[in-house]
Amino acid sequence: MSISRLLCLTLLVLCPSLKAQTTAPELPKVLLVGNASAPAPVPLVAQRLKGKAVVVGTDAGGLQEALLRERPAVVHFQAEPGLGEPRLQEILAQMKRETATAFVVAMAQENAAVVSLVNEAGVAVHDVRGLDEERHADAVADCVMRHWLVLHYSKPGPGRATGPEGAVKYRADEAAHDAEVPEMYKKLPIGKLTLPADASAWQKQRPEVLRIVQNSLGDIPPRPEKAATRVVSRELRREYTLERVSIDNGEGNDISALVLIPEKRAQPAPAVLWLHSSTPDKNALITPGTEPESIGEALVRQGYVVMAPDAWYYGDRAENVPSGPRDVYHRGVPPYANVTQDALLKLNLWLGRTLWGMMVRDDQIALDYLCQRPEVDTKRIGATGMSMGSTRSWWLAAVDERVAAVVGVACLTRYENLIRHGNLKAHGLYYFSYGLLKHFDTEGVLALIAPRPFLALTGDIDYGSPVDGIRVLEEKVGAVYRTTGAAEKFRSVVSPDTGHVYTPAMRVAMLAWFRRWLQEPAK
Incomplete structure (x- = not known):
């Protein structure tokens, strides 16, 4: 065994937290739902999201089965031009129940009524009109990762030293630290701004x-x-x-x-x-x-x-x-x-x-x-x-x-x-x-x-x-x-x-x- 490998193993034994800190988070799973006229662009999107997400695909008929099987973090649903409002409402209601999944509807044709219906459900419409194959894959990769990041981090972060108890601890720590700072760093030759008279x-x-x-x-x-x-x-x-x-x-x-x-x-x-x-x-x-x-x-x-x-x-x-x-x-x-x-x-x-x-x-x-x-x-x-x-x-x-x-x-x-x-x-x-x-x-x-x-x-x-x-x-x-x-x-x-x-x-x-x-x- 090389010295460098031995050192690495020793560090992981002595500092088990190091391995956890330097391991990238688990990759999210993205489900692309295509249709007869626009199949899910799984290979191109997977290529763009290599190392960032796992990309799988299905068609609209297989949505329910794919949700149960894949448990995706994000669903990108390509709406068919002739998709009726009742079916779309059914899909929106179904996805609303999937609280651990971000959902976005993609549209390749203009339809103001569908946009309004989807937005009223609190869902974004991904506008993919006029995009060629490569730009479409770029857009889908960008869109799904954004929705995953927003879903993943939609919770308050930890506060720092806030409230009366936190204030007492902060001031005690500050006083103790102040006493440790060498005097030379408290007397540095720092320039002064001349304040203007008028x-x-x-x-x-x-x-x-x-x-x-x-x-x-x-x-x-x-x-x-x-x-x-x-x-x-x-x-x-x-x-x-x-x-x-x-x-x-x-x-x-x-x-x-x-x-x-x-x-x-x-x-x-x-x-x-x-x-x-x-x-x-x-x-x-x-x-x-x-x-x-x-x-x-x-x-x-x-x-x-x-x-x-x-x-x-x-x-x-x-x-x-x-x-x-x-x-x-x-x-x-x-x-x-x-x-x-x-x-x-x-x-x-x-x-x-x-x-x-x-x-x-x-x-x-x-x-x-x-x-x-x-x-x-x-x-x-x-x-x-x-x-x-x-x-x-x-x-x-x-x-x-x-x-x-x-x-x-x-x-x-x-x-x-x-x-x-x-x-x-x-x-x-x-x-x-x-x-x-x-x-x-x-x-x-x-x-x-x-x-x-x-x-x-x-x-x-x-x-x-x-x-x-x-x-x-x-x-x-x-x-x-x-x-x-x-x-x-x-x-x-x-x-x-x-x-x-x-x-x-x-x-x-x-x-x-x-x-x-x-x-x-x-x-």
Whole structure:
């Protein structure tokens, strides 16, 4: 036996949890239901979902038997052009009883009555009109995996240190950890942002602050003047249309994104760029959690066009990493996130740029795309997200003035305070820029948003956002907003005894902030 194999076996014996952590989750089973005119495209879809799902097929007559035999996680049902409403209602009622299975109806011909019937049952219609064989297989593979992910993760995640008991423990742990941090890390030579005396002084100072912030991202490649795009799949849902789009980022790593377009909307409509956190991907936009309605549906039903792009190594971009499929990030399998970030951080440093800079660049490309959509009012685009998504949103707004309003949830971090508390591990490797602290802390980044509306919603026992740092940011960023005559456009709400969570009250505040600053005044 080789030494390396012996070491591996020893590790598994001594650390049995290691095997569980590094084993990918069990593959979901997908049932494709075809018909006489459109047989189930099992081979082509199976090819696309190799290693991601088990794909089986049947026809409409064999649906009941296949459900009992296969116990699928997702059923993709290709409706026949002549399928009568009574039979369709029967199938919809049958699938409603299959609570552990996601169900989607595909249509190759236009039929508004069928779309309405299916949507009223709470089921999405997969629009496969006009697709050739290859594009049809792409669309089906994309659609079924999205529905499985939403079904699989439609439950609240665990909260962190929330409530009075959690607060007591958090503060005791923080005090103990503070005492362990060496003094040298509490006295680092960190630059200070000079607060402007008046609006004119800020106008003169702002370009240099922006230059420093942009330089901290590294030598970022220019964005494509007009990126090539394509719609991979399209779904007709109750009150809105969902599109999964692919956008060429000019670096060989196409940006995958969801776009939600409301049926009832202003012409043109306000839009929200929703940026996911470090655990899920773009599909969290349409995944219910603590609320029965997903955050994407809450926004789209208020008339916003909503876009959610995958960050660099997430979602449909997961396999496009330096080491290829073997180190793909698997949600819920911790080691892979660190391995993937580690490789991308190293590569980008060698190329003279930061991983964070490339992520911000991709969010700007997503914004470019959103501004090209004919449905969107480019003067009324907001950005929001939680955790990593929060940081993505306010960094994007700092470097790109097309963002008209921002809501950051559960991540308002001042780096000096994070270091003083010894909490650098609270954020992944993706998070770090180059040399920023030689000049100033994150108040310099946030000040660039002024005078545009910015709302921060954070808990006071959030490990990644020490509350003493939030108070410094409130003072310094608030001063810039007051100087620019926009005091009412900056608000920071710190929720007591609240950890790294997105509470229902925070969602209400987010929706109200965008309603105030992005929606047209009521007539």
